[in-house]
Amino acid sequence: MAKKVELISSSLVSATATAASVSRLELNLWDLRLLPVVPIQRGLIFHSSHFQSQQHLIQHLRNSLSRALDFFPPLAGRLATTPHGGDTATFFVDCNNAGAEFTHSVAAAVSVSDIIEPRYIPEIVSSLFPINIGATNYEGISKPLLAVQVTELADGVFIGCAANHAVVDGTSFWHFLNSWSEISCGSESISKSPIFDRCNTAAAAVDNRLIHIPTLEKNLMAPSQWPQKPQKVFHFSKEKLGELKAKANSEAGTDRISTLQALMAHLWRSAVRCQTTNDSTARVILIAIGTRGRMSSLPDAYFGNASYAAALVISESDLLQGGLGAAALRINELISRQSDEAATRDVAKKVEFYEFDGSGAPPPLIMGSSPRHDVYGCDFGWGKPIGVRSGKMQKMEGLVIVLPAAEAGGFDVEVCLAEETLDAMECMMR
Structure with missing residues (x-):
């Protein structure tokens, strides 16, 4: 059987909360520098011996993701801009609960060993990550800031996550994933709440308003243009x-x-x-x-x-x-x-x-x-x-x-x- 990934379903998952703890998140210089580059992609590999059923697993992860987004409203939002004239704009996250992407797929002929044992990371791994989050972080204006793909393997599950790098770094990324896993385990709250406040940080002293959009767009480069290496x-x-x-x-x-x-x-x-x-x-x-x-x-x-x-x-x-x-x-x-x-x-x-x-x-x-x-x-x-x-x-x-x-x-x-x-x-x- 050929090793391929079959898409089963894809939908947007919104937070369950009717009112977000933050409605707008400003982007500082460290965030803005990353607009032209690509999202963070990390995937977790699990053996399937402890799952009750695959269908229960998919619905459970979708539901727990929705509840986790209650604590991280920016990840359910979209990038937005306020124009200031002269081809300049302010970038921020509109926490509008437009939703994170959740994809369910199946790779019935792919085993856990197919992923972790080869000398080089096999090409099939790239198919285990969501692709609709956008080629660059700038595309978060119209595409989800967080996307999850849960792929059933022959003997396990791969949870592939992509997050807009202009919104999160590695620390915030894993903070969210750990919090989601806490909710998945049955917790009603999370052990460490994210801090969205920009007013009491040194990063808040930067004026981010003048962003030259033509210059930004000129420097955008899709991953397909990067020289690919093993x-x-x-x-x-x-x-x-x-x-x-x-x-x-x-x-x-x-x-x-x-x-x-x-x-x-x-x-x-x-x-x-x-x-x-x-x-x-x-x-x-x-x-x-x-x-x-x-x-x-x-x-x-x-x-x-x-x-x-x-x-x-x-x-x-x-x-x-x-x-x-x-x-x-x-x-x-x-x-x-x-x-x-x-x-x-x-x-x-x-x-x-x-x-x-x-x-x-x-x-x-x-x-x-x-x-x-x-x-x-x-x-x-x-x-x-x-x-x-x-x-x-x-x-x-x-x-x-x-x-x-x-x-x-x-x-x-x-x-x-x-x-x-x-x-x-x-x-x-x-």
Whole structure:
């Protein structure tokens, strides 16, 4: 039997509440920067041994999603603009309860092992995510800001979610999924309520009103225009991560280097070693810096985007000849400089949109997501997931997504690079 995904039904799911806790959510600079890029896509994989029945499961998830949206009204809304003349506009979320998309599909010939065992993430995985959320976040003006696709597999279920990245970052995304799973388990409320207030945060000081729509539209680029590269998941056990951290600190003569910093240095050096050009080539790593916990005005439950990218540039020769410790120490020093003041300066910058650079320069390594996200706390009532995958929309060359592994203390790392680079990296990851 051919491995294909059959659409069974698709509908919009609205919140059950008649009055939303927030009617309008302003977008700040960190949100606005992401209008031209693509939604967040993450999918959870479950074995089916604990399900009562598949049909009951689908209806239960649809109903619990509706109740979860009561606590997250922006995700049931749409992007909206207020024109100000001169091709400028204010962007905001209209919490109009237009609904999130819920799709039910079946992939009867696809098993859990078909998803998690191949050396490269198989093409079928991209079909397990909703596609109608729009190619770019800007399309949230007319399309849902949240879309869910529940796919019945031969021996499990895949819950694929896509969320508009101009409305949520990874922390808010997993906050919602954990809250939805609490509702699914029978809770009438959620353990951590999202904070939508923009007035008491440093991000509120930015004037977001002047957005040049023609410039924005010129820079929009659908994922189909991105050079597609294969994606591979590298697994790092708690023991392996401990070895990398110990080696990095020993070589650098310090104890400041964290597990994640050591891993980033290891991945960066491995990728560059496997795609060597010449010693003088400038090599770049972009690291997503979370501002919750750095900025005193941003609480952990802040809903929206609260991160920016910090760049480190090293010549290829320095990166490869300096050793793991030297690279990890440089990363540590970069991250240590990202203070409350640095985050405040970043959010006060002029809005600039990403424009694809098709030059032949080596792509930067872009470190996204976080192993701190509570991925495996998403128990919808039948046990924790056995794995997580991201969708194809975000797969630009050089992107690295770090997530916790199913085993405690381990990390799973999705890397998107040329196939020959990934093949060469494989032996270095062991």
